[in-house]
Amino acid sequence: MPAATPNSDRHLDDTDPLMSIGMFSRASLVSVKALRSYHEQGLLVPDSVDPSSGYRSYRVSQLADAVIIKRLRDLDVPLRDIAEIVGARDPDVTKKVIAEHEADMRRRLDEVTRIVDELQEAIDRPSLHTPVHVRDEAATHALAFSGFVDESDYATFLDGAYAALFAAVDMSGAIPTGSGSARYPAAVDTDQEPVEAYVPIAAPIPIPSGVHDTGVVLTLIPAATCAVATHIGGYDTIGDTYRLLGAWVARHATSADLPVREHYVVSTDPDTHELLPPEQLRTEICWPIVPGSASA
Template structure:
């Protein structure tokens, strides 16, 4: 029979403080070997020290208590390893998210890289026949939504043996930015008569005069700098008019999985003066 320790000695042995040990007892994660019915004093077996150490190490890795309990009570090593592997994947995902956040902070502290904010041009975009998917979305979902819609459109065009005549794009309502929820139309220009299928429908992209800036790279990170440069240019030249923002995905996920190669043109609606910006 294993020797026992008072809760204070068990706390010193395991580096779990008394408050934590009492909490683990209440939730059934680590019950003491014996509780004195008269005094309520808890005593733990020395054979519980390895279990307590495992709990402490998993908590240091931010594993939820219910998952730690499942690992401890299961006698199936395959199930135990599956739980540990699932938490490892969550940690890896969190690490990747942290690394992106650090890179974004670094970008804010460093001057823009060469080519990060390309020259701004004026363009008249003619009315264009296209296939399109429209919807009302949250701003936080915009990247995943437009990529899914573009994939659906390219698949629909291929099924109807219709060729795209230019890069895909999207028209973003002002409410999407001002209210964090609004209408979006994702389109792919095409020749031939496109027939509605699923969410995809024929659509004519309206004619527009735009001030256009190019962003290179993924849509996380520095794309806000391109938007900021474009807004500053339009304001400085008193060119802005009401109308939705457009993006054209010159090189995007459909062309390459390497986000560093992506090229996105951002179009801000303007009053056409007949002169090109620089």
Template sequence: MRQGLTIGEFATLTHLSVRTLRRYHEAGLLEPATVDPFTGYRYYSPEQIPSAQVIHRLRELDVPLADVKSILASGDPQRRADLIAEHLRRLEAELDRTRAAVVSLRRLLRPDPEDLQVELRSVPARTVAAIRGHVTLEDSTSWYDATMAELDAAFGPSERTGPPGGRYANELFTAGAGTMTVYRPVREPRVSGPIEIVELPPVDVAVAVHSGRHDDIDVTYGRLGSWVVEHALAVDGPVDETYVVGPRDTPTPADWRTEIGWPVFRLTPGDCALVQRPAT
């Protein structure tokens, strides 16, 4: 009497190789319905096909074997869905990192000679509402989001007089941790909780605009830094970012505009001229 589907037949039906099915058996992930005690031949039942197909799909998504086993072992549909959703979030995060790296490499390999414009600008002293903190570079994005939300809650649109900004100590980049100051120009700055009134001193800066997502903003930083080395005298001061158009203004990343202000010492007086430099 036939005991079920042979391992070869089951492999054909499920698109899982014989070698893979043997490995899954050894791992306790997908055990045959029966194993002939004399020949050691593995036999599978038709009812095991759906489980095998689920395993096949999960492995195509690079779900680790241990997680696949947990998903199959769980009798709670919501628990299974949560496990799969958690892995999908990890995949999406990895895909975002890969996409960002590809964009950066393309900009480095095929720079547009017309896309870097630098403006020497004298920024007057300003009084702003701000929140400061010692932050690691890894946590800087999430810290900024939370801090900016707090400033937005404290100062409504009618109170704001300009786009928000961030001032970043050099140590944030050189040592991986440093002081971050996130601020908003407002009509009447006031103290509230972590919000303080901060006096930003006047400064001369070389300004370049970064367009789009911040995934490759380091490329713009690098090119602006190169421009400063060649055309101005850099000073040891914090870098400013001004979020002229950002996620709070539009959900379309292509429309985002971030001004990067690199502190410099103006060697010659005169108007703030717009200087264009071919990309390197």
């Protein structure tokens, strides 16, 4: 294959831009640690590696493969089989490889095939997303609850966090000015992430002693310019919207490498506080960008 020319490199950067490993990890929801491991195992090789720093960069087009590999690893598919599946990009090969596993893997065949088919074809489901737009978020006072959380424990953590936060709102007399929200680090660097759940309030208020004991604190959420997409549906498919939003930022703006925000605009029944059915859920994902960097 002939070497790429400078002009073709520029064209590739326009149509399939590079992403830093941190930005790529957030868009794919695959940790930096896992991405390094995938590279070492030959499963997902970065587009470029800085020879002096060892810093890895990936193309937007590699997002789907990153998610496929992570989900197959979560299903305990052996590395050699993942390499064959990703290399072949053929649903028939996927079925043949998985069928060779023991009975417990065969029971997962439908799920694995669905994941590979959807992600390899990079399906964008219009029903899941609203168009990406840019919004300035003003600084706001908030009551916050923080913790280090495994991906599988997000729901449990947030349930407990919001129970404590809304109890604190009632005890303190604070006036909420928006829905429950959370901030996640710019890069998925470890299996456990520092997560900050918060409720924006109209003004700072004295924290009653009983609230201090619950772990709730008063904080200031800084102003930010964000690229925003609304995920419509359950949290099990929110990765689709992250992938869409991360790719948009890579193509049209400069990531600010600040914590990403999720606003749970529609999440629970106001009377029962029970989680609503997936089809009713609305979650805004707000990815901070450098002000003035967004292009059409």
